[in-house]
Amino acid sequence: MSQSKLKHIPDRYQAGFTLIEVLVAVGLIVLLAGLLLATMRGVLGNAKESSTRVTLKKIQEILEQRATEFNIAESNAPASRRQEPCLPVDADSGLKSIVERKRKFREAFPQRYQDLYDAFGNRTRLGQVFDVKYLSKAPSGVDETNLDSAELLYLVVNEGTAHGSEATDSDQFGAQEVTDTDGDSFPEFVDAWGQPLRFYRWPTRLIRPGTPATPATPLSLDSTKASLPAVETEYWLMLGSKTGDINTLSRDQEDPTSAIYRMMGADVASIQSVExxxxxxxxxxxxxxxxxxxxxxxxxxxxxxxxxxxxxDTANFGHLAQPKVALSDLGNNDDTLSDDITNLQGID
Structure with missing residues (x-):
């Protein structure tokens, strides 16, 4: 095309975009990018949640297996002739059996460093395994007393085979599920966000969150239980949808006659000492x-x-899963519990 012909093209064909048109285009691009980012974030979030649930399901299955083996072994074990260190000499034999079982259960499923010792001051079987397989290979200066529940959970899942169950396959958990977040050389289970999982052996404060210092009147008609904090279902249904009815939650399945409660004197101070x-x-x-x-x-x-x-955190009954969130704040001022993912959600 010749220069002479170019000179006769109307100005409206030669002009660029107006400022308004540019701003509109940029705005649309920013809007689309924001929508895409939000979508990708949601997809990634859902993927991490799904991955975490897979890890929790695998852990739950192994814990159930460990617990079943423990129960079978204890049921077949002969009555101990040794004085139960947690009871007076003249304690009822039935109560002695219940307390001994709980003490051994604590030793088999530790969640704090102190749980690696038995009531006689000796290392438990898992404590000895930890010393040989993990502590002996740790760098000098590592403080073993700082073991967290995610590390002890790994110990239970991988080494808690004393009652006949098979050892966990080394390839059952991947590198994204087991790592060392605190650099102490001890492996721990983590979620898909790279955070340590928490393990609560007896999360009874989800069910009775009230403090023994200010107990509420329980729903039970048993007047001897007036010092017990009331059963509240909100936390349990949020974190563990399994068995949410009050009749189930207000009963210790291993102590159906409330022997431990009655033995302790059934007052506020006694409840706290049991916890x-x-x-x-x-x-x-x-x-x-x-x-x-x-x-x-x-x-x-x-x-x-x-x-x-x-x-x-025994000072705040954290070892029993005491919530930080007040019941009045659930779903309102505090949402820290609402997105928690647990091994008990969705399990019948």
């Missing part, structure tokens, strides 16, 4: 009496907050 005995080595404290128990393994989800006190 936690501050006298070293505190191996004779168990959980809130007359309360349902089940393993709880928990991920904080995308907000990385669990909404519970840590499993080793």
């Amino acid at each position: 936690f005995d501050s006298t070293p080595p505190d191996t004779c404290s168990f959980h809130t009496p007359d309360t349902y128990t089940a393993f709880l393994v928990l991920s904080g989800g995308p907000d990385l907050q669990i909404g519970l006190y840590e499993p080793d």
